[in-house]
Amino acid sequence: MTQINAEEIKRISDKNMDLFYDYLRLESVSAQGRQINQTAKAVQALIENIGGESEVLELKGAHPVVYGFFEAGQAGDSDKTLLFYDHYDVQPEDPLDEWNTEPFEPTIKDGILYARGVSDNKANFMARINAIEAYKNTEEGLPVNVKFFVEGEEEIGSPHVNDYLKAYSNLFAADVCIWESGSKDSKERLGISAGIKGIAYYEARVTSADIDMHSSLAAIADNSAWRLVQALASMRNAKNEITVDGFYDMMTAPTELEKNVLAEMPFDPNASKQTYGLKHPLITDQLPYSPEEALVFYPTLTISGLLSGYTGPGAKTILPRQAMAKIDVRLVPGYEPDKVTELLRQHLDKHGFEDVELNLITSVMPFRTNLEDPFVKTVIDSAKQVYGEDKVVLEPNSAGTGPMYGFGKYLNVPILGSGTEWEKSGAHAPNENIRLADFYQGVEHMVVLLDSYKHS
Amino acid sequence: MTQINAEEIKRISDKNMDLFYDYLRLESVSAQGRQINQTAKAVQALIENIGGESEVLELKGAHPVVYGFFEAGQAGDSDKTLLFYDHYDVQPEDPLDEWNTEPFEPTIKDGILYARGVSDNKANFMARINAIEAYKNTEEGLPVNVKFFVEGEEEIGSPHVNDYLKAYSNLFAADVCIWESGSKDSKERLGISAGIKGIAYYEARVTSADIDMHSSLAAIADNSAWRLVQALASMRNAKNEITVDGFYDMMTAPTELEKNVLAEMPFDPNASKQTYGLKHPLITDQLPYSPEEALVFYPTLTISGLLSGYTGPGAKTILPRQAMAKIDVRLVPGYEPDKVTELLRQHLDKHGFEDVELNLITSVMPFRTNLEDPFVKTVIDSAKQVYGEDKVVLEPNSAGTGPMYGFGKYLNVPILGSGTEWEKSGAHAPNENIRLADFYQGVEHMVVLLDSYKHS
Structure with a gap:
């Protein structure tokens, strides 16, 4: 001493x-x-x-x-x-x-x-x-x-x-x-x-035309915003599970010691609910693991930003030429950003979203x-x-x-x-x-x- | 004369x-x-x-x-x-x-x-x-x-x-x-x-928290952008059909004369492709009706705008508290804006999206x-x-x-x-x-x- x-x-x-x-x-x-x-x-x-x-x-x-x-x-x-x-x-x-x-x-x-x-x-x-x-x-x-x-x-x-x-x-x-x-x-x-946790942060982008169009043309022309929304929706289901093939397979299983340490971590779900004024139940209510496990052991796939077309007050009747999403993927041991990029790209291509550009902006192991x-x-x-x-x-x-x-x-x-x-x-x-x-x-x-x- | x-x-x-x-x-x-x-x-x-x-x-x-x-x-x-x-x-x-x-x-x-x-x-x-x-x-x-x-x-x-x-x-x-x-x-x-065509133009909004959160909390907290994306995606399938129950039932069937008039309308799909620089095939390639029919006889459901979270250059690791979409629905004879609102609301509720606010901003019969x-x-x-x-x-x-x-x-x-x-x-x-x-x-x-x- x-x-x-x-x-x-x-x-x-x-x-x-x-x-x-x-x-x-x-x-x-x-x-x-x-x-x-x-x-x-x-x-x-x-x-x-x-x-x-x-x-x-x-x-x-x-x-x-x-x-x-x-x-x-x-x-x-x-x-x-x-x-x-x-x-x-x-x-x-x-x-x-x-x-x-x-x-x-x-x-x-x-x-x-x-x-x-x-x-x-x-x-x-x-x-x-x-x-x-x-x-x-x-x-x-x-x-x-x-x-x-x-x-x-x-x-x-x-x-x-x-x-x-x-x-x-x-x-x-x-x-x-x-x-x-x-x-x-x-x-x-x-x-x-x-x-x-590590991170792989992406910008996803769909371009459907050279210029914004009058939305009456939506009867025949595809829409960057629809394409992006459908591509994103294909990556996560209603239970908030990530549906990208092989995504969870990259996880290094937690050791017994890690699980024991986790079991002793105090966690009060109401604290976050109150601090941030959450309007929805915790997503882990529907997932086969606890909030503590989610925070420590599991990866995430988050939409951090969305932008397309007209976003001001009132109505503007356009068919937007471009749509963009910021995607924040948190990585746990076993994940490498380049491998994550590969799986996301494969997922998009497999589901017919070859038109969705996906660019890795920043990554940390x-x-x-x-x-x-x-x-x-x-x-x-x-x-x-x-x-x-x-x-x-x-x-x-x-x-x-x-x-x-x-x-x-x-x-x-x-x-x-x-x-x-x-x-x-x-x-x-x-x-x-x-x-x-x-x-x-x-x-x-x-x-x-x-x-x-x-x-x- | x-x-x-x-x-x-x-x-x-x-x-x-x-x-x-x-x-x-x-x-x-x-x-x-x-x-x-x-x-x-x-x-x-x-x-x-x-x-x-x-x-x-x-x-x-x-x-x-x-x-x-x-x-x-x-x-x-x-x-x-x-x-x-x-x-x-x-x-x-x-x-x-x-x-x-x-x-x-x-x-x-x-x-x-x-x-x-x-x-x-x-x-x-x-x-x-x-x-x-x-x-x-x-x-x-x-x-x-x-x-x-x-x-x-x-x-x-x-x-x-x-x-x-x-x-x-x-x-x-x-x-x-x-x-x-x-x-x-x-x-x-x-x-x-x-x-x-008539129009019913909406602003849809999901609020998941009082403030934007650090995206590390995405492990447990729901995300307004994910909710909105999933709600939107539920309304239109990969073939670009609108999947809202009863949506197409409102159509007044075109008369024989209307069909004959339409059949004589000249239409050059390449004209739009060139004028606007379309990057995708026409959506009617996958639909059971022609581009001319789509433009004249069919309703549309268009995302005219999307906004959520961080949309600037580079990365910002947030979990957005709110997400917004502008939705432009074009109406053909048989459709009334209030009835469209009712069907969209029913659809959202039925699919578990009671949290998606839907406000009619403007409408024309x-x-x-x-x-x-x-x-x-x-x-x-x-x-x-x-x-x-x-x-x-x-x-x-x-x-x-x-x-x-x-x-x-x-x-x-x-x-x-x-x-x-x-x-x-x-x-x-x-x-x-x-x-x-x-x-x-x-x-x-x-x-x-x-x-x-x-x-x-």
Whole structure:
């Protein structure tokens, strides 16, 4: 057990608050390319400021990745290296008029710190910096080697993470990895994810004519909107099962351990219904698996957008020349975007929809840590020490997507998340925030985890 | 046979060209309420200018309708009254940058007169005025009584035509009616329609949540876009048959005469394919009736618009809270909009789509003149005199829609169209035009028709 107590953690965190505020003030909006290089240098300075080595790495056409390194202390275990994944970029701050404070002027009200990017993901990076600094004042020093991979394109889909990992696999070599985030639910339980779903996102398009026609011609001319609607409808049945041949065959069956972990995940279907005001029953009411299984183990096929013809008020009597759909497919282990594309294309062709163009816009591979890996227990046990025995929930993977795959492929590390968010953090939304108490606790978890990992 | 020759028709038409130009200069865009009252007064003046009686009628909340009356001459048949239907309103002129001339400054180039509204429908009104004036200089005078119904809301769906007809059914009482338009096809044949299709235009909407959600929740939450797509797809099969129970049962079976008339309608499927650049085979290739039958005798069910979720460039991973479709149903005799609404609603409910809202936005009843009516032969024969024996094509009704129904209901008249348009007139489009030669011929047809009607 580490000798660093909660008082010391608060002291260091408070001492570094000015540095944290300066970091939050940087408008590192990756989608708009704002203050990107400046923020990468600020990350480097935060690392070097507490005695770390750091380098700003650059690949052509990509935002920089910041490398950081801290060597284990005299009494530490220098054979073990833990890698932190974070990102210094943030979402755009709009809509501005829905903010109660200035997005890039960190403001504390009633124990809550508001700022764009504070929950996603600047506070987590800062918590890790604070935890490392806490060890500097101890006799033993840092328990294990620590590296950082801090990217600047997470909010735009991490298009170059794998390029960086491939180019710098030796530099980032590590044994285990702690991911950017982790959030407390409505019952104050910290969720720890051991993976993510992948994604294959498509634009589907049908063109039926060179120009929009008068709709009286619908008596004889085919209609792009009808073609697209019929093609889409052929891919999912009324019970919400995906009807693309071979689609479910790609699933890697969950292990017994994964099933057991899932069985212990708390799930309240009413929470989503209330939060989002759902008007329909959950689709899993008609599916042969539970909502928890759906969120963790099953792929999805979602229409994220539809556009064709006239969409304004009132009536316009046209036969639209073109129709478009955005299709979001979430992938679980066993799925590869290219294979999904192939199956969707085969399905469309087989059902007579050769005229439906299908273009893969973006894709991310799924990733799930082997839950047998001892690091899983290390992370969970250390979290329970900090948050409480019944206040930590492991999930085999989250329902969302992130760039984990390359870390597994190029660094071969188990990956688990831990973070300082809560259910009302509002990542990507106005009034993004964290609770200060969660921040201190997040620092503490990192302190305990580094020590636990040394002794594991 | 009238004694008015082509030379006299040209002389009068040319004499009135300044008046015609002034009429074309009026920016009577009904959708924008521009110069509406001013144009109604101009119509009244054009009628009074050649000795007609006229009145500008007004109903609350409606654009005015201009009434006109010319009494049969001494040698005329004062027991017969022919009503002309025209409209003085025009479509908006945008996109302005696609015009080669000023839309409201009539311009002649190479025998073609360009102006917004010239083909739809100001030239036809002017041709009728010129034809009446031509009779003023004859000994016999006007062959029959002539009335005008000139409305100002045709381009916004004629929402008050039936109100005016109901309120002024005595004033507009007539025996026969000539409709606003008629166009020459690519082989210089004038099309004469004896009816129109009706329309029932809907907005369908599904709401699945109060807010857009992250698409990772698609694992458990239903999706408005999927619901709408599945509901729409249930209404039409892969062969493009409408699968709504009872939908085709409403059709009034075409008479033998209607079938015979249809059999003589020339139809070139390649013309539409080329004009619009169709990418698919005609849908009638898979239907048990011909393209001509589809255009004239069959109803349609068209998706005119689709909107849901994210429709911009690239990817946005959302689960859309709402999805909307515009649905355009064209009606043939036997169909009533309210009955169509009832069948569509029943269909949705029966297939489990109670969650799909369906709102009727606008509707027009179908109308088809009884082809046995002797006026049909009068109009066709008089047209053949002017255009040539093999240059006139009768169609039982057009594939498009117009406000004929009220004229049939309140005035009980047979209705046929004749006009001065050609295949490149571009009604509603930039560079709207007519050929001057067609205009003189249109005047001539009206001259011959009035005389033929007297003697019929």
